[in-house]
Amino acid sequence: MTRPILPDMTTLDRRFLLRGAAAGSLLASIGGVANAREAGITVPSVAQPVPMENVRLLSSPFNDAVEANIKYLMFLSPDRFLHNYHKFAGLPVKGEIYGGWESDTIAGEGLGHYLSALSLMYAQTGNVECLNRVTYIVNELAKVQAAQGDGYTGAIMRKRKDGTLVDGKEIFPEIMAGDIRSAGFDLNGAWSPYYSLHKLFAGLLDADKYCGNKKAIDVAVGFGGYIEKVFAALDDEQTQKMLNCEYGGLNESFAELYMRTNDPRWLKLSQRIYDKKVLDPLKAGEDKLANFHANTQIPKLIALARLHEITGDASDAKAASFFWQRVTQHHSFVIGGNADREYFFEPDTIATHITEQTCESCNSYNMLKLTRHLYSWSPDASYFDYYERAHLNHILAQQNPKTGMFAYMMPLMSGTAREFSSPENDFWCCVLTGIESHSKHGDSIYWQSDDTLFVNLYIPSTLNWAAQKAAFQLDTKYPYDGHIAFKVTQLAGAKTFTLALRIPAWAANSKILVNGKPALATSAKGYALVRRKWRAGDVVTLDLPLDLRFEHTAGDEKVVALLRGPMVLTVDLGAAEDKWEGDAPALVGADLLAGITPVSVEQAVYKTNGIGRPGDMTFKPFYAQWERRNATYFSKYNDAEWAEAQVAYKAEQARLKDEAARSVDVMHLGEMQPERDHNLKSEISYPVIYRGRQGRDARTLGFFSFEMNTQRDGKDVGPLILQATYWGSENNRVFDILVDGVAIAHERLTGRQPGAWIDVDYPIPLELTKGKAKVTIKFDPKEGKTAGPVFGVKLFTAAAAGTTA
Known part of the structure; x- marks a missing residue:
């Protein structure tokens, strides 16, 4: 096996800056030396999971x-x-x-x-x-x-x-x-x-x-x-055409089969399963991820990481490392998950993608796999800051422990609830990665390298460290309590080794004791390193402060989430089975943290005092709200900004009122009764829901059509406009719109207004509606393309209500 070539760690600069602040506090609290190198103690260059x-x-x-x-x-x-x-x-x-x-x-x-x-x-x-x-x-x-x-x-x-x-x-x-x-x-x-x-x-x-x-x-x-x-x-050329279809991590499997059999044919096949369109830009250090299906790509990078470990190809390592850095720092939500409607979007636009279709669970399952590879090449606590974030707040949130069922998406839009699988009639990809994720919660707690033991996750557990013939027990109520105790339960005689405890980037004034006394510890790469001659019965305690803090979205400092230590907190908006139709909560004030007080520190429950809009609210741990509706992200305002936002809201309501007055008929696509009322017909067409709106699309060789009224009180109202609503980030959707079999528009959605709803007007020639009480509207995708999704269709007059053109 070729020794891995270490990636360029400068890509972690933002996390290192945070890490530096934590390390300084750590050293001040434990009285350690200036750095590990001066003490002759260093973090090993590679590591393996226990x-x-x-x-x-x-x-x-x-x-x-x-x-x-x-x-x-x-x-x-x-x-x-x-x-x-x-x-x-x-x-x-x-x-x-x-x-x-x-x-x-x-x-x-x-x-x-x-x-x-x-x-x-x-x-x-x-x-x-x-x-x-x-x-x-x-x-x-x-x-x-x-x-x-x-x-x-x-x-x-x-x-x-x-x-x-x-x-x-x-x-x-x-x-x-x-x-x-x-x-x-x-x-x-x-x-x-x-x-x-x-x-x-x-x-x-x-x-x-x-x-x-x-x-x-x-x-x-x-x-x-x-x-x-x-x-x-x-x-x-044919291979690349075939690889346009999702192939999972098939190349990783053949790389691994090579390692198990030592047969070079499998390595050759693994290297041939290579999607140039996606992977070449990543090797060149280019973030072109927007509009790619996220979970289709992540396994390809896991495979490159595995190939790098086998062959030493530096370009494979570069692609995997660059991808990880871009996804975790520019494409990820506060819970560690990524993507909207399963797709990557433009970097640093998180605030415009807080929907009910965020964070496919498979993505985090695979990102954690990729993180393990990168960490093994060059151990650094920042990798496990991310790992812990996603593991606690996404993976643990994905399974309802009462039922054992799994969520496909992890919705972050205010008022949405998680939807869980059924035992026998779903088997979505996220159910299946879910049964894997929840079979291995102990696989990354402890890592080892020669005589160094890394403790990366603070999960209660016992450990048999076979390499040093030692046994340990980790006891804690973390992340609800910052006190962690790690005891040497078995060790023959005395033995010298290094214990490396991860100090999270958010932690300040951490405290480490050995047998109740200040530890002689050093700091490097986000770890507190304690090297000494250990004996059975020795106990190391680590106290991490679990302070509240706000974290803004990448690219928008006005949209924030609340965290306590590694734990994302969310506002409880009621039971999942109860309908919720309120406005998304907001936070207003000059000092928001000062407006939050504890209800139960032990259960991580807090409330706002005067800063919540439309009213005060209660925060609870996000992961555990399996059967509740939540609000996780908040727009923050000072008093003047809030007043201005209210004026804009009232103006929008006035516009919608005027539009309603001009409407002749409205079609709510994706809703059962309106579709029946409008005689909807379809093939290879599916209802969708996105950002709280229901809609419908049609895939290649399919269509959907429906009838709409064109008259008021049995009379013509003059020329009509058909208005269709789309999400402005839609790209590469090509379709015709027909009225009674006549094409009135050839639409090509090309991401014309990313991050916003768009209403597109299509004037209907008068001869197509004159003297008709109803017409049939049809959305017809071109071959290989999709029509829509369309989130509602309106017919309205070109002039003010009550007049004719």
């Missing part, structure tokens, strides 16, 4: 999540996940196929994630039933592969033009013949087939890594041979 089987969680919200996940894993049926695998191999089917995505053309993805989750859970807990299920699934897959006869071991489906669902294996001969058709997520009638296949490869590799199942590698090698033949039939 194997998860050597870590056991103690009572905490993280352990609650693991226990809830075990129940769900045991509820799920291996045979139901295996349904298509058995069916398409001609073997007896043993269980009914699951619903949701598992019954769609992405079928089979669930089994791979399930195999990974079981393997991880076995390592995390030692649960023997998890091991038994892993063994059973791998054995069944070996039977499937033998029955297929050519190495293929898939379960994807393909939708033919007549709408029938068939074995997706039939797309591969077409692809090998050069017939490659994709609109981004569809490949020859299958939904992201390589993405689904990657999950199976990842599951097989995890079965080997965590459960020692070598048969899993045999199955992976056989299936890899089939995929290798598909790629071998294509030239570079």
Whole structure:
């Protein structure tokens, strides 16, 4: 294995500035030397995670999540996940196929994630039933592969033009013949087939890594041979065309398969699965992420990170590091998640993307994976400042521990509630990464390098540090309480090693004691380093101040969120099942922190006093509001700014009132009753909701149409204008708008007004409406494109109400 080439750490400058302030306070409080180098103690140049089987969680919200996940894993049926695998191999089917995505053309993805989750859970807990299920699934897959006869071991489906669902294996001969058709997520009638296949490869590799199942590698090698033949039939141009369709981390799997088998064919294949359009700009240090589907890209960078570790290619490391820095510092929300409606947007525009479609959970799952790679190359606490942020505030928020169910999105728009999966009929990608995330909460608490032990996450747990034949216990109520105790519970004799405790960038005046006395500690890269001769029974205590602070969005200092230590706080707006129609809360005052007082410090509950608008409000930990509506981001004003904002609000209300007076008919797309009332018809068209507005789109080869009234009191009102509402950031949407079969507009949405709603007016020729009580409006996408989404359509007169043109 090639020694990793360290990335340029200057990309972390903002975090280092914060870190410097914390380090100064740390040294002042513990009386340490000026820096670690002067003391001859340094942070090691590389690190590895302590194997998860050597870590056991103690009572905490993280352990609650693991226990809830075990129940769900045991509820799920291996045979139901295996349904298509058995069916398409001609073997007896043993269980009914699951619903949701598992019954769609992405079928089979669930089994791979399930195999990974079981393997991880076995390592995390030692649960023997998890091991038994892993063994059973791998054995069944070996039977499937033998029955297929050519190495293929898939379960994807393909939708033919007549709408029938068939074995997706039939797309591969077409692809090998050069017939490659994709609109981004569809490949020859299958939904992201390589993405689904990657999950199976990842599951097989995890079965080997965590459960020692070598048969899993045999199955992976056989299936890899089939995929290798598909790629071998294509030239570079055809390969790039095929890779326009989401392929997950398939290249990472082949890189890892190379490391397990030492067969160079897998490394060659891994390096060939390379999306030039996305990855070349990142290697050049260019942020061109806007309008790319976020979770499609993150696994590609994880794969480059893994390839760098194998080959030492510095350009791979540069791309992965640059991507991480841009996403975490310029594209991420306060909870550590990223993207809006699953897509990256322009950097430093967070404030214009606070919607109910923020933060796909898969994205954070993958960003944490990428963070682990980068940290291992050059340990620095700033990586785990981000990791902790996303792990606590997004990943832990994603699973409702009462039910064990998972949220797809983590909505940050005021008044929205999380929507959780059902046990048997969803299997969204985020459900499946969720069962993995909540099987491994102990995988990054402790890291090691020679005789240095890093403590990166303060989660109650026990540790067996096999390298030093030592055992430890970490006890804390963090992040509700800043006191952390780390005890050496077992050690033969006395042994010298370094304990590296992460001091978060937000922490000031931290205090470290060893056996109740001030520790001789040094500081480097965000760590307090304590090196001494340790004995069983030694106890290190760390006290971190959990002060309140506001954090503004990247690019807009007027939009803020409230944090306490690593924990994001949110305003409780009522039960999820209760409707909420209020205005988004705001904060008004010259000194906002002074206007917040504790209700319960132990439970991290606070209230505002006089600074809340429209009234005072109560803050609680964001992650734990699984069944509540929240407000997390706030516009902040001084008194003069608030008065001005109210004037603008009243002016907008007057405009809307005038427009309503001129309206002849209004179509609320995406709402069941209005669509029925207007006789909506559609194909390959779906309702959507975004920023509190409902709408509808139509995908390629589809359409949607509906009827609208054109008269008042049975009389013509003159020329009419059709107005459609779009989100101004929409890009590359191309469609026609027809009235009674006649095209009145050819629309191309090109991101003409990013971050804002836009109303586009289309005058209707009078001859199309004259003498008609109704007309049919149709939105018709061009091939390979999407129509909309359209968030409402109005017909109104060109002149003031009551007059004719």
